[in-house]
Amino acid sequence: MITSISGTLVSATPLTAVIETGGLGYEVSISVTTAERLPPSGQQVKLHTLAVYREDSQTLYGFATEEERNFFRLLVEKVTGVGPKMALSVLSKLSLPSLKGAIAAGDVALLAKCPGIGKKTAERLVMELRDKVNPADLGHVAPTKGVPAPSENKIRDAVLALTALGYKSADADKSVRQAWVALGSQASTEALIKKALG
DSSP states (O other), X not given: OOOXXXXXXXXXXXXXXXXXXXTEEEEEEEXXXXXXXXXXXXXXXXXXXXEEEOSSOEEEEEESSHHHHHHHHHHHHHSTTOOHHHHHHHHHHSOHHHHHHHHHHTOHHXXXXXXXXXXXXXXXXXXXXXXXXXXGGSOOOOOBTTBOOOOHHHHHHHHHHHHHTTOOHHHHHHHHHHHHHHHOTTOOHHHHHHHHHO
């Protein structure tokens, strides 16, 4: 089992990263939320990975944090009808704290807005994962070399503040993630809100 990959980031798109290590270049499928946290090309990076082997393909999926990788595995292994591509799509649309919060709250409408997720799949996500998601555990993410870890509580609080101001949940989540990338992991909740508001 390949659990992580460290090396030089050769190139990246919102859904893939090429990492060179030991003379080999590995293409890693990533979520948009992980792509937002990658360093510039040419710098060192470490991603936590999950290798998925199929009859006709071998794909390496990479994540900024172990928690994201573990949640991806949970989606793929525990939710009926959710494969790696759909799980990556869900993690691309919503940050992990927003995703866990939506599952814990039974927010089927928000989950159904993820590409490829209809109402029935969203209901299945809630039903099959609700008892495995504890919103109180959303903090305490260990930092990863080359991929700074967010303070999940700050992100969640900032997203809640923006939704209270009338932003759609997905838009608020995206704005706060972008603010976090711009300001860094030491930014306060208030600073994230101000930056997200523009």
